[in-house]
Amino acid sequence: MRQPETIDDDDAVALALHALIWTLQDDRRADRLIALTGLDPSDLKARADDPAVLAAVISFLQSHQPDLMACADALGATPEHLILAAERLTA
Numbered sequence: 001m002r003q004p005e006t007i008d009d010d011d012a013v014a015l016a017l018h019a020l021i022w023t024l025q026d027d028r029r030a031d032r033l034i035a036l037t038g039l040d041p042s043d044l045k046a047r048a049d050d051p052a053v054l055a056a057v058i059s060f061l062q063s064h065q066p067d068l069m070a071c072a073d074a075l076g077a078t079p080e081h082l083i084l085a086a087e088r089l090t091a
Contacts, residue, residue: 006084007081007084008088012051012084012085013049015082016051017049017054018075019054019057019082020057023060023061023067023071024044036060037060039056051089055086058082058083058086059086061082065079
């Protein structure tokens with residue numbers, strides 16, 4: 001499936017939220033996210049709609065390519081589309 005070369009704010013937030021949900025579904029991956037980002041579970045819950053937090057989730061996935069690839073596949077997106085979403089969230 002060909003992904004768009006641009007993404008609007010709403011789609012970037014939605015894709016990043018799905019990536020966050022995907023990340024948290026695996027306990028080991030969730031623990032690694034919390035350890036590497038310094039966010040605690042209550043912080044994640046309170047700031048789940050914060051573009052900086054959502055971009056950090058995608059950055060976390062980018063740091064381990066197998067996770068980025070698996071997440072993109074599970075969401076029906078490409079890794080590039082996830083990265084584009086993160087870029088939009090930090091713009």
